[in-house]
Amino acid sequence: MSDERAAPGGDVISAQCPFCDWSARQHVETEDAARRWAPFLAGALDMHVQMAHAETFQTFRIETVAGVPAIRCLLCNRVSELAGDVENRYCGRCHLFLDSIAMARRMIAEGGTTHDCGEWRTWLGRCALCDKPLAP
Numbered sequence: 001m002s003d004e005r006a007a008p009g010g011d012v013i014s015a016q017c018p019f020c021d022w023s024a025r026q027h028v029e030t031e032d033a034a035r036r037w038a039p040f041l042a043g044a045l046d047m048h049v050q051m052a053h054a055e056t057f058q059t060f061r062i063e064t065v066a067g068v069p070a071i072r073c074l075l076c077n078r079v080s081e082l083a084g085d086v087e088n089r090y091c092g093r094c095h096l097f098l099d100s101i102a103m104a105r106r107m108i109a110e111g112g113t114t115h116d117c118g119e120w121r122t123w124l125g126r127c128a129l130c131d132k133p134l135a136p
């Protein structure tokens with residue numbers, strides 16, 4: 001018995017995108033090859049998510065207003081030049097930390113954790129995570 005034990009006909013390993021049908025696949029002959037390929041598939045998946053689903057996780061943009069860095073909230077379109085807002089990725093109109101939204105969205109998309117829409121209310125009256133309109 002050698003380490004290079006091959007499954008009959010080899011095997012197909014894949015990395016599946018949690019947000020769409022996209023997947024990276026590789027036919028491998030041995031378990032060793034599967035181990036070598038895994039990081040490449042993970043890298044390809046990462047790249048795909050960044051390219052294809054970046055908007056899903058983008059909640060703010062850093063801009064420059066009259067030479068000063070400013071943060072634009074993509075949930076309500078407010079632009080703030082307050083250093084504290086820029087630094088903390090905070091929207092003073094939505095009263096939300098925009099970084100934490102991106103993280104929470106990713107967690108929900110990948111594994112279905114639950115959330116309380118009311119805690120994520122944006123200025124426009126929608127849930128920042130699932131975009132559900134909320135009662136006033």
Ligand SMILES: [Zn+2]
Pocket residue numbers: 017018019020021022048049052053
């Ligand atoms: Zn995808």
Ligand SMILES: [Zn+2]
Pocket residue numbers: 073074075076077078091092093094095122123
């Ligand atoms: Zn906002």
Ligand SMILES: [Zn+2]
Pocket residue numbers: 115116117120127128129130131132
């Ligand atoms: Zn929600």
